[in-house]
Amino acid sequence: SLSGSRRRMTPAGFAEAVARLELTNAALVDCTADDSIVEAYPAFINANLHIVTPNKRANVLPWRRYESLKELLDRRQKYFLYETNVGAGLPVMSTLRDLIASGDEVVKIEGILSGTLSYLFNAYDGSVPFSQLVAEAREMGFTEPDPRDDLSGHDVARKLLILAREIGLKMEIAQVRVHSLVPPPLRRGPFSSQFFPALARYDSTVLKRFEAARSRGSVLRYVGILENGRAEASLMECSRNHPLASAKGSDNIIAFTTTRYSRTPLVVQGPGAGADVTAMGVFSDILKLLHYLPE
Amino acid sequence: SLSGSRRRMTPAGFAEAVARLELTNAALVDCTADDSIVEAYPAFINANLHIVTPNKRANVLPWRRYESLKELLDRRQKYFLYETNVGAGLPVMSTLRDLIASGDEVVKIEGILSGTLSYLFNAYDGSVPFSQLVAEAREMGFTEPDPRDDLSGHDVARKLLILAREIGLKMEIAQVRVHSLVPPPLRRGPFSSQFFPALARYDSTVLKRFEAARSRGSVLRYVGILENGRAEASLMECSRNHPLASAKGSDNIIAFTTTRYSRTPLVVQGPGAGADVTAMGVFSDILKLLHYLPE
Structure with a gap:
């Protein structure tokens, strides 16, 4: 690191x-x-660099700073590539951009955007208390060190x-x-370590919601x-026919309903977190940048 | 048309x-x-044109002609873009290309690649004879004028x-x-018109396969x-948990299992035929070409 x-x-x-260094075509x-x-x-950017990143923070800056960053990129004619911001290596941002660029209109985007929350609710079947499932997931490294960073839904919101x-x-x-x-x-x-016993006091609430959903086949x-x-992020009941119900394991899944994809949505699904698929997505962005730049 | x-x-x-005309940057x-x-x-290509097309025929030419076409494209430094060859506007070819370019290895590709066959088997529930379902689909314009062009599986093979x-x-x-x-x-x-009564003699065969699959929950x-x-194209039994079982209506669905996407595949799903989504895909390719070319 620099420090x-x-x-x-x-x-x-x-x-x-x-x-x-007066570099050209550097990123x-x-x-x-x-x-x-x-x-x-x-x-x-002023040093003449393009930016490629999985880092979400620039794209969630307060609007003024976000806007002025985009304006600077425009003015300096620099690329800002961040395919891995959503779904890691899955083709989410590029698909959305292609839809818009070709004149389609987005009606609705819905998705399971957290691999951790995907795993927890795919695994939860009422047999193991929710707090125990979270504790075990943390043991296996499936959650952030502080699992509240996943459970808060803040990352989904970003x-x-x-x-x-x-x-x-x-x-x-x-x-x-x-x-x-x-x-x-x-x-x-x-x-x-006091978090899990405290969370356990809410296990019955999750179980009740689960049982209610199951009684409706959801x-x-x-x-x-x-x-x-x-935009809203929340725990939802999905019927088994719902486009998002087919996600498995810790899959991300995202469904685009548009003017053209109206009867059934365009869906992208698969592992949406992890070092390998994120690295692949960043590398793909670097290759795209090479493709865009004049030789 | 030219003629x-x-x-x-x-x-x-x-x-x-x-x-x-000695055009540059034309397609x-x-x-x-x-x-x-x-x-x-x-x-x-020798006239200095890039090629953008939904036409599958160049990519299924006998190997020698296919190879010499690719070599000519290389030599003349011309782009050949055909995203819509598989899945129309769905990001299938670009996703596959990104996976390979970033060093992933394809283990398996499986898909429902025909909108017509997708519709027929999503709709078939044993209550309407298969031949009648095909006849009705043809009436609604969901099949080729000669439905054997769909039923033969030849388009899936291409x-x-x-x-x-x-x-x-x-x-x-x-x-x-x-x-x-x-x-x-x-x-x-x-x-x-004699085709459908003749096909009806095989309705019981389809029904038997359907009942057998259903008895296994598939x-x-x-x-x-x-x-x-x-490569193989065939009528298959899929369990309800199978990655391809979630396709609806006349959806195409394609699942890439790779070295990196190994536990669960990367899946792209949605309407994969029709004038509007195909036109969108072709237009996206044209926009990509503009992006690739020097200004």
């Missing part, structure tokens, strides 16, 4: 040093999830915001309605929906 | 006329399903060949094993599979 290098350097300082590949690098994006902005909506993260799976009393304070899924200019 | 224009012109003659958009245009592709060649297999159309749904006695001769689907260098 560990012999000459200590800030991201902005690094951008300045790069600018002095910054930001494989962090850091704000500090994103803050230096304008400096990198992905919805990125999709919303891609279809031209001027939206802020606060406008995404997020229904957190973390009971209000457990939302504050640092994560500790399943529970944590779904993000973008429709009529509104 | 109807004031100056009658062959495709090759048209290519020559275009060559004299032939071949929206026919004709062999005569494909035969003139070399002339168009799509499998295109996918096979895309992953680097040196394959000929005759090497694709196709199990036709047209009973042998009905395969010859022109189509007539469904019947006409599936194309590419695996271990072999």
Whole structure:
């Protein structure tokens, strides 16, 4: 990392040093999830670099900063490629962009956008208490170190915001309605081993919702929906025929209903997280950039 | 059409006329399903044109002609874009190409690649005889004028060949094993209204296969599979958990199992035929070409 290098350097300082090299056709590949690098994006763009990244933070910046970043990219004629922001290596952003570019209109986007929440509700069958399932998933490394980062739905909200902005909506993260799976009393304070016994007190609530869904032939899924200019992330009942009901394991699945794909949606499904498929998606973006640039 | 224009012109003659214009960054958009245009592709490429087309015929040419076409494209540095060859506007070829380009290895491709056969087996529930379902589908324009063109599986075989060649297999159309749904006695001769009563004599065979599948909790689907260098198209039993079982209506669905997408496949699903989604796919290819070309 930069802070560990012999000459200590800030991201902005690094951008300045790069600018002095007067590179053409170079790109910054930001494989962090850091704000500090994103803050230096304008400096990198001014240093004549394209940007390729799985980092979602630039695309969820407050609108003004987001807009001025896009304007700078435009003005400096630099590419900003972030296919892996949603669904990792799955062709989500490129598909959405192709639909729009070819004149289609998005009516609705719905998806299971968190691999962790996908896994939890695909695995949950009422036999193991929900809190235990989460604890086991954490043991296996399927959740963030603080599982509330998954259960809060915040990451799903960020992905919805990125999709919303891609279809031209001027939206802020606060406008995404997020229904957190973390009971209000457990939302504050640092994560500790006390979290799971505390969460267990809510196991019966999840079980009741599950049983109610099952009695109607449905399943529970944590779904993000973008429709009529509104974005919402919540635990939903899906009938077994629902386009999202076919996701398995820790699959992401995303269904685009458009003017042309109206009877049945265009659906992309598959593993949507993990180092290998994310690396593949970033590398694909780099290859695309090479393709776009003059030789 | 060319034959109807004031100056009658062959495709090759048209290519020559275009060559004299000395165009740069021009493309032939071949929206026919004709062999005569494909035969003139070399002339168009030599006239300095890129090619964008939904026409499958170039990609299923005998290997030698296919290979020499690809070599000519390479030598003349011309693009050949045919995203709509499989799944119309669905991101099938681009996804496959991205997987390969980023170093993934294809283990298996399986799909429901015919909208007509998808519709027939999604709709078939044993209550209406299969021959009647086909006759009704033809009435509604869901089949080719001669429904044997759909039922033969030949179009599925062509799509499998295109996918096979895309992953680097040196394959000929005759090497694709196709199990036709047209009973042998009905395969010859022109189509007539006598076809449906004749087909009705085989209704009980389809019903028996359907009942057998249902007794095992499975469904019947006409599936194309590419695996271990072999391609096969046939009516298959799929369990309800099978990745392909979630296709609805006349959806195409295609599942890529690769080294990286190994636990669950990368799946693309949606309407895979029709003028609007095909036009959209061709237009997307034209936009991609614009993106690739120097300004």
